[in-house]
Amino acid sequence: MIVTALAVPFVIGLLLMVGRARVSGPVAAAIGAAAMTVSLLLYALVWEGRDVVSGEVDTSWIEPLGARLHLGVTAVSWPFLLMTAFIGVLCCLWLVARDTAPALVGLVLVISASSLGVFSSLDLLLFFVFFELALIPMWFVIAWFGTGDGTRRAATRFLLFTVAGSALVLVGIVVIGLDGGLQVDETVTGSLAAAVLVCLGFAVKTPIVPLHTWLPDAHSTAPTVGSVLLAAVFLKLGTYGLILFAPLMDRFADVAPYLAIAGVVGIVWSGFACYGQDDLKRLVAYSSIGHMGFVVLAISTRSDVGLAAAVFGSVAHGLITGLLFFTAGSLKDRFGTASMAAIGRGLYGRTPWLAVTFVLAAVASLGLPGLAGFWGELLSLRAAYEIGDVLTKPVAWTALALALVGVALTTAYFVRAIRLVAQGEPVEQDADRDLDRREAVVLGALVVAVLVLGLWPAPILDLFEPFTVVAGVAR
Amino acid sequence: MSRRWIYVALTAALATAASIWAVPRLDEPGWFAYVGQGGAGDGPPLPSLSPDLFLYPVSAQVVLLAVGVGLLVQIYSTAYLGHHPRYRSYALIIILFLVGMIAVVGTTNLWVLLVGWEVMGLCSYLLIGHEWQTAEARAGAAKAFLVTRVADLGLLLAILVIGETYGTYDIVGAQIASSQDGVASSTAIGLLVLVAVVGKSAQFPLQTWLPDAMPGPTPITALIHAATMVAAGVYLAARLFPFYADSTVVLTAMAVVAGITMLMGALFALVQTDLKRALAWSTVSQLAFMFAAIAAGDPEAGTDHLISHGVFKALLFLGCGCLMHAVGSSALAAMGGLRRSMPATFWTMSIGFAALAGVIPTVGFFTKDSVLHAIEQSAGEDGGLATGTTYVLLGVALVTSFVTAAYATRLWLRAFFGPVPDGRQEHHGHEAPRAMIGPLVVLAVATFALSIGQPFHLGIGVVGTVIAAGGIAVVVWSWRGGSTLEWTTRPLTAELGLDRPFTSWAPAFARGVSRTVVDLDRDGVDVYPRAGAGVAGLTSRALELVQTRNVQRYATVIAVGVLVLVVAAVIWT
Amino acid sequence: MNIPIDWSLVAPAVIVMVGALVALLVDAFYPRRTWLGSGLPSTGALVVAGVLAHVHRDDIGRLSFALVAIILVGSLFVVVASNIMNFETAMPPGEFHFLLMSAAAGAVLMVVARDLVTLVISLELLSLPSIALVGLRQGDKVAIRSAWTFFLASVVSTAITLMGISLLYGVTGSLDYVEIREALASPEVPQSVVAVAVVLTLVGLLFKLGAVPFHVWIPDTYVGTSVMVAGFLSAVSKAAALGALLILVNVAFPYAYGTWQPLLAVVAAVTMTIGNIGALRQSDAIGLLAWSSIAQAGFLIAPSVALLTTEGLTAPVQYLAVYALANLVAFAALSVVLRLRGSTRIDELKGMVRTDPWMGIPLVFAALTLAGFPPAVIGLVTKYVVIRPVVDSDHVWLAVVMGVNVMLGLAYYLRLVVTLCDQPDGEPYVSPSPPVSVRIAKTTVLLGTAGLIALSAWPDLLLRHLP
Amino acid sequence: MTLTEIVFLVFAVIAVGSALLSMTSGQLVHAALWLVVTLGAVAGCFVLMTAEFVAWVQVLVYVGSVVVLVIFALMLTRQPSGARSAEVTGNRWVAAVLGAAAAIGLGATMVAGFGGEQIEGRRIGTAGSIGDALFNDWVLPFEILSGVLLAALIGAIVISRSGSDR
Amino acid sequence: MPLLYPLVLASALFGIGLYGVLARRNAVMMLLGVELMLNAVNLNLVAFDAWFADVVHSGQVLTLFTITLAAAEIGLGLAIILALFRALRTVDVDEVGR
16 A cells, blocks of 8 residues: 555656656646545555554565665654645645646656655665655756756755765664664664764754755745745655654764754744845745754654654644745745745735735744644643753753744744735735635645644644554654 | 624624623632542643633633623724724634633633633734734734743743643643642742733733734724733733742742832823823733732732723723724824713713722722732731732832822823814814714623622722822812823833833844844855865866876876875874 | 696686687688677677686685676676777777777786786786777877876886785785785784785775776876777776775785775775765766766775675675676767767757657666666665675774765766756757667667666665675 | 895996986986896896896896887987977976885885895796796796787787878 | 895885886886886895795796786887877877876
8 A cells, every 4th residue: 555655656757757748737737636645545544553553565675784675654654644645735736737847747746755755664775765766856846947046056055965964864874774774663773873973964954053054045946846845845854864763773862962952053043044034935944944943852852742742843844834835935926036025015905815824824833822833842842841861951941941032033033024025005016916726725725734733733642642652663 | 884793793692602601600609729639640641622611700700701892892893993994804803812712711721721822812913913004003013922922932831830740731630639749830830920921911021012002903902902811811820820829939029020010000101192002001000900919819809800900991992992083093182172072982981990090989999909908918928928028019009009090080181171182173073983882881881880799898998099089189189280281201201211122122133133143144154065065176176187187297196195105004003 | 836727717717818819810810890790709708708707606706706797797798889989990890809808808817816926917917908998099199198198107006016016025925815814914024014015015906996096097098088998997997906906905915904994994085085076077978977986986995994894895896786887888878979979078968868868868877876866776775785884894984974975976976967857958969870880889778777777676686696 | 245245236336326327317318228227237136136037038128129119119209309408397306205205115114124134045046947936836827928918919009000090 | 145235226226217207208218217116126026036035936937927017018108109109299298298
């Protein structure tokens, strides 16, 4: 089942790329949406409960290295998988527009599918293969379909940063593989080098300050679906990697304090950076760094609450940032730029529904209780408060304090953005146009998801309650 | 027109439902403290949002106050704001606000409470910014949201601490646990709660957002920034009182905050030239009164004053709305002499001012009396505040009563009596439509009706009445003496510059730091990849320099390489 | 001491050498000098040699057999793909095949050599024909200049190696690997002399591998010579050098551990870094591949820090196999490109995946394999394979350098890949009606690519059977 | 100090001196001839170290053929115009340093490793004994060497043909 | 006879040869430098051979081989130099490299 769920988007994505001349953009997008929906449904159906590995596939692959084709869905990966497939569907739906290039749909499918592969892998080498697989397609998405100057440069920066990180992860995987094998459910290592390398590697991907400088450029130049995939899915590869690897490494404890502090410094740093942004997409990109900071803080506690926080935070961030980027994309489609100064004030009056969606997304992103963004942040604060088993009290509580400052800053910069764009005396522009049906469907779906998860966090939190859940990964 | 009534009907339905739920519980005995059996779990569970509705009599009162005022405001708004192009969102947000308020008051699940709490904050933000074309509204909204949200982090942490301490996020459950295992972490919880309520209820030092929220539509001010949301801070402090009741530190801190705020708010209200702003400061001051009661160990007195204040302050604000409707401004200078042209407003607002000043037999008198009594009583009791603190607090409260009576009188006189300002024609002031007067009347009636059954404490009551009378008398005497009552005492009119940290320092700091961060992010943090790329590029160029096709140079490179390797090998073996 | 000729060991080399002579003779006496005339005996000899090697694989030893197999298959690939040069009047086919086969024989002998004399002489048997091959294209000034560069650098490093060997002889009194090991085991040998001797001896092999600082000849030579000869140098010649290095160090120098291990580690790290950095600014695909092959040499050397363990021996060979195949595919494809379009500048390749997918996709796949990037899983897996022994021998720093270099490498492979995938600038000039020989070369490329794809699908295939 | 040693030292001085002259001489033909002297002196050293056969081969191969070849090459490749100011390149200082470093380094290594050892000269390297060793023990390299020579020959032919006909 | 004599002589010749390779302008003379280096090696080998009184004469045999290799190298090298001269009309390394 998992294999089918992975193969369908992969194959269809490749076919779309090969046969890009034979289909029109909207048709390709529709096909893509159908493929991702199939994947989504399969992943939803494969679930057998949190105490077992669902839909496990385990066959031999590279015997001499101990690598196996080991796929399965666990309580930790399931939310990621569903979120990714969901975002994939929405990206395809978003592309149901006249000017879509079929190749872009194909790339989106391949990227989504390989991300799904990452989340489904229970073998470290397989994990890594999927991890790398999506990068070059993403390069194309940014460089070819991006807008603005320097798309190539941004794409290459993105790729090189990520690969530098993942190369370190590869070395880390080697260390782990030598110590305990490559199977996630069996291996454990006592090596400090592994912990440092893996954390550093995923820190680039997540990204954690100061390894984040690739992110704003990549996000701001990428096309809308590219930004969405980058933020909603790609950053999760980093956090998921940390979640997956943290329990495998005994010496994670030595790295965790640095991780935690870097994470919260990132929250504050990105908060200030956002406060000074004019470009909406850059702003959202920086805000992602902040949100990832919360997730990293949660992971670095290596506690059960932290795990729940990290999973919830990642998923919620995926949805909310997806929403934000889709909104920013809508604006960019209209005005040709995401610069707040160029978009002008008073969107409340000019394009009310778009403005309302933006405000809702912003409010969700700043972690208002009752919306999805809140629970992840809350739980990581709680995880920090409870300290967990690897941090010390001074570190954890310093992190907590900084994170709180970050929350305040997040509010500040989103309020500023709302003030600059949504409010104010409206100056009509020719491009003012409220949501069309396609946009309404995509944004609506995300709004609903954000509201549902915000008001009913149980579907995800129940996976981690009570904390005895092991389900293959979380220990 | 009829479309507007849909929202009123919706509000009414909500109000009815809430009433059906709340009214039966008004008479049940019991205060927030819960004594019962049952055990708590091992650790706090992950948060959930099960509603866990549960009403005590006090919370039932607050619910009724909220929905009542909400309904009245909704009705009032049909006339006041009915022609506004964005009436729909306005009305809907009010309903959302009421839901949030009911959630805060009606649940025992701390997370639901927090959600409601924040939803209220959001609605407040959106409604203050309703007139988002104007710069003041935008600024006020942003400030209100930011200040309250920062303070709300205190509540968030408080909830976490409660959960950790008692193993549950249910207030009742936590109370059970505390009654069984004893109270713990009370100082931490109390201080965090204090932070939250100081923000939400605009207490010192976070008081400035409330006056700045006045660009919001006046009905909203009446509902949110007078009767319900800001009072929710008091409600919360009272609700969670059992968890920190034994911490002198917390109570003292609260007393200090309350003392400073009440006097400061009253003094500021005394010198305002804008009626609405004056009322806002008055609200700040009155909220501090309630906190004083809680600090004195009698949260019940605080919540009683909450209810009464909610009623008469809503009345005052709605009346203020009528005046603004009439003269098109909330400046006192634009008013004056409206007594004749707007009799209904005049009479109802007079009742409101009387209640504010604490004149018998308005409900304001009785509940203020209770508060003063509570403070007086707490002196000398074991636990709680030190006796000295109590007496200082009592003194401040009495002074504040005096000032309160004074400014209430001043506002009343200036709005309704003084000379008609030059620019305005006499006939220009006209009575408000019925949909606006109706709610005023209802509230005025309630101002008296709620007095029924209120306790009266003879000693302090007499003292309070005398002081209030003194305040009124001084102002009236001054008015009679020909004063225009335009008191412009510089430090007070500038509100002591307490606003400056929020309006200039913090934004300037944030802007400065953010500019630095943005620059650093571009040029500083990015140095290592850029330097790396630069080094790689230079090395690459250098390598090209070696590749000259001159074989002799190649041989030299090889020879040097061998030499280096040999030397290195000899050294390390 | 008696060194009898072990025919089972040298049979493949002899066959190859015989093939070389036959090719030369056929060419000399067959009236019409065609490519096939000398090419067929060469092909046949390589196949027979392969079969013979397979028959005697137990005598040869798994490791040497794997290396011999790589060398033979690589040579075969070169011989077949070199058909692209058919009808080039400047290229004398008989001599070409003779020299190529001689070099191949030298390469085979290098990995089966078990004493330093044989090693040096087979090294020369590889070098001298290679040098001649580089300068073979008649009347080509660049080619002859490249040959000169290659020649002088080569003889200098040979002289240095011989000096090392003479010192080694002085220290141990023997030139046989096993006896050298035994002599070095004694604590009385003067360590500093051993250090000097070992370093100098390894220089020749590192030179052939193109390790920094002995890499200087590579870019000029590869760019200056015919594409397939460059392919031969980058694949077969390196395979021989690496094999000889592994066996020499493993058999003869285990006790000089302290000398060569840090040496190789540092050289590997510097080599891959310099190679990658050098490739960054190349505008010609051949130049890019030349520098990249320097970088890959670093990856080949790196696991030898652990070559006293089984994995340290096998990992580089596995990496080598994939590297050689990918490199040959790339060079062969580029030779086709050069033939049809007249240039291998990267700009010239723009959009080839769209205009000529049968050459574009193999190039992309080969580049991805060399970069170690999915979907070329085998590239990634072999990167993993070479990092493993490095980590296992506690050279984590080197592993990190390797990781960083994966990133650096991607920087330019990516450029190649995206240029190939890009929208072409108008219709490129393609020479019309390519002859059959081009089709043969194309087929080789496709076969090689198919091999890479198969390995990517089942990496087990390689890792389990080699060596 | 025995006579052998004295003779050896004389040869050594001649070898080094003529090598230096050869490598620095401005006249190419002179340089080649100085090299002949060096190689001859080295052959003398071989004889003193009991390697008679090697010494003869040295004289035959080097002095007899290689140097003749070199002189021909020098003549064939004479520059059309004698505008050359010096026969050494700008690289000479680096070269001198490296050459000195190599000589001193190697010398130091030798001293460190083999100081105080004596050559006894018990086994004379006659043609017979060398032949025995060559064809009993070193057949394989010997055979390979034939391949090397052939390949070099063919290579030399085909390359020297290059450029002549076009 | 002390073993050091030939060894030190070899070192000196090797250094001089290296200098020749790196400094001579004429390609042929560079080749001669290489020959000097190889001769140094030969001296070493012969000296060690004599010192060990090697039964199989490894050193002397390798010396013979080296001489042969040197001849092969010089043959090929001169061929290349001639071709170079024909192609570029010069054997000046600086000019060739240009």
